[in-house]
Amino acid sequence: MEIKTEDQIEKGLEFLENECDKGYKCFIGNLRNMINPILSPKEVGSSLLILGSGLKNRSDMELTKKTIDYCKTYQNNGKYAFFKDNSLPPDTDVTSWALSTLFELNEIDEKIVSTVVEKILFNVNEKGLIKIYFEPCNKKNRIDHVGIANALYLIYLFNRERKAIKSENFLFEVLSSKEYLKGSHYYHSPDMLLYSLSKTMKFPTFNKKFGELLRSSINERIGSTEWPLDLAMRISVAKKLDIDNETDKKKLLNLQNDDGSWPIDAIYHYGRKNGFFGSKSISTSFAIEALK
DSSP states (O other), rough: OOOHHHHHHHHHHHHHHHHHHSSSOOEESSSSSSOOEOOOSSHHHHHHHHHHHSSSTTTTSSSHHHHHHHHHHHOOOOOOSBBBTOOOOOOOHHHHHHHHHHHHOSSOHHHHHHHHHHHHHHHHHHTTOSSSOOOSSSOOOOHHHHHHHHHHHHHHHTOOOGHHHHHHHHHHHHHHTOOOGOOSSSSOOOOOHHHHHHHGSSSHHHHHHHHHHHHHHHHHHHSSSOOHHHHHHHHHHHTTTTTTOOHOOOOOOOOHHSSSOOOOOEEEOSSSOOOOOEEEHHHHHHHHHHOO
């Protein structure tokens, strides 16, 4: 008997419910395939990713409320760091993802977010591009085009996009030149940039500038890889752009495990040293978002 997509989503949500224990755990592997991964240092990034993907449009679920409360615990003056021990300083990427999610869920004060948005806009390099780590920091600062895309979405939410025009133009060049196909400093999948940019397509001025380019980019990527997260992100992007993507959808549906999860896949990696981060929970959350 054919299993309905709604049933697969429900099984995925049950898996997330079972995996949630004071937030979600993340794992580290030597390669993207995450063979024999080890538990990563304690972090909040996984829970934020899951809240902002599969749970974001299910605000009435007890699981979502529990995850919101957990994520809010690790806010520091509106900023977020990936690891709980602050071994990495607060960064504009994780912070932008977190604040945009919490703001759209009406779970954070608008004034706090507005203040952080201004700090992000001033946290730029000599070319006017948004840097990853908030200054001052004890690490060499980097530019990551996925991180900039996530920051730009938050900036658009607060109508400050004119102040980020250099970062926006940089993203347009990265996409149009196909430089994004190489991945970014912290994100190996090209589809992560398309996914992040597609969220901002709901703003007319951004849609007008990036629409045609983003549509051609996702059409070129459909069917190109079979990693669970790639499939899920491309389905989500195509859906936002009203593009048919049954090719990737069928593959993603067939990947679900008996326990309701989707296979572990790495979503990001260390910048300079070896280590890929991922979990079944993250893969499952992105799959749920894609298939809803």
